[in-house]
Amino acid sequence: MASVLKTCSGCQNALPRKEYMICATCNLGYDLLCANITSKRFHLMDQERKTNWTCQECRSKQPKSDNSNTPLRAMNRPVTKDDDIRQSTGEERNVTIRTKKQSSKPEGDESYVTEDRLQAIFKQEITETIKQLISEQLANIGSQISGFQDSLSFFSKQYDALTQIINEKTEIISSLLAKNDNLTSQIKNLTSRLGQVEQNMRSTNIEINGIPEHRTENLIKTVEQLGRVIESPLGNTDILYVTRIAKLNKETDRPRSVIVKLHNQRRRDELLAAVTNFNKNNRENKLNSEHLGIGGRRVPVFVSEHLSPTNKHLHAAARKRAKETGAKFVWIRDGRVFVRNDEQSHAIYIKDEESLKLIS
Structure with missing residues (x-):
């Protein structure tokens, strides 16, 4: 479609290099917009249609059909025998005699689209639209899958790191638990040994509860009186010291306990045995404050190991x-x-x- 035409006869703009039309009647060039032809339709047209294409202005100048039988022309033609017959029968002479119906679409008219061609255009449009949509959706899905893969890779690394940390912490916890069990056992053993040591330090002591308190009391004399009552006399060398200890519960009104440290454990055991025998022999009048020579209300007195x-x-x-x-x-x-x-x-x-x- 080579031509020396450079401008469009419709819009006076420069013609594109390839996509333009030349009228077969006036030989003027038109771009596709002025020719009222889409780019897709231009590419679907064969060379014959492009060669026989006529512009809108030239098509408008062409007659729609043969007007040789119009009433105006019939007045100028010679009278024939058929005309005499129409006059004798009374038919109107001004009736237009139409020729055989011509095709509504002149041959070579590029604006005419057949049903098959329309279906092909629709099919192509739908196919391209579907392809475009599918391509966009696949691209979107591919992008999402790529994002998921990146996220999965990130979470996988995080999971591996957390797993490693958990394994390390688990080993540390197991080690600490083992050490804790060992320390607990050692503490229990040491506590038992400490309790035994504390008890051994008290192995020569006796604890007397129930002796009323007085400001002028003489605890050594009271303990000596206790020995005489239970028939286990205590000499000066038997008693190392006597003292009262602080109350564990300061709210109670019971008198403080008396601790007596004796010379040896054998003497302690003899004194405890004597107290037990005295109480067995005097069930109705067990050891009390009256036996120790303390006045006032009689209260029971208890002697036990410290x-x-x-x-x-x-x-x-x-x-x-x-x-x-x-x-x-x-x-x-x-x-x-x-x-x-x-x-x-x-x-x-x-x-x-x-x-x-x-x-x-």
Whole structure:
């Protein structure tokens, strides 16, 4: 479609290099916009259609059909025999005689589109639209998948790092648990040994509860009087010192306990045995303040081993448990607590609070 035309006859703009039309009648050039032809339609047209294309102005000058039989022309033509017949029959002479119906679309008119061609255009448009949509969706899906892969890779690295940290912390925790168990065992052992040492330091002591307090009291004389009453006299060399200790519960009105440190453990055991025999022989009048020569209201006096705080707490817990279960006997021997349910049962050594469960 080579031509020397350079401007569009419609808009007077420069013609594109390839996509333009030349009228077969006036030989003028038009761009596709002025020719009213889309780019797709231009590429679908074959060379024959492009060669026979006529512009709108030339098409408007062409007659629509053969007008040789119009009334105006019929007046100028010679009268024929048929005209005489029409006049004799009374037919109107000014009726236009039309020729055979011509095609509504002149051949070579590029504006005419057949049904098949329209379907092809629609099919192509729909196909291209679907392809474009699918391509866009696939590109979007591909982008999302790429993002998911990046996120998955990131989370995978984080998971591996967390797993490694958890494994390290688990090993540390296991090691700490083992050390804690070992330390707990050592502490328990050391506590037991410390309690034993504390109790051994009290191995020559006796504890007297119930002696009323007086400002002018002489505890050594009171202890000597105790020895005479239970028929186990104490000499000057037997008693190392006598003192009262502070109350554990300051709100109680009970008198403070008296601690007597004797010369040796054998003398302590003799004194405790004598107190037990005295109470057995005097069930109706057991050892009390009156026996010790203390005036006022008569109150019972109790003599026992001097226990460490741990063993004292364990002794109190054993007596409470025995009262709840109905066990008959609770006693102390060399700083150790024993319980017996009845006369026929075996003695139970209460070495810690777990042993209290043995009392039934």
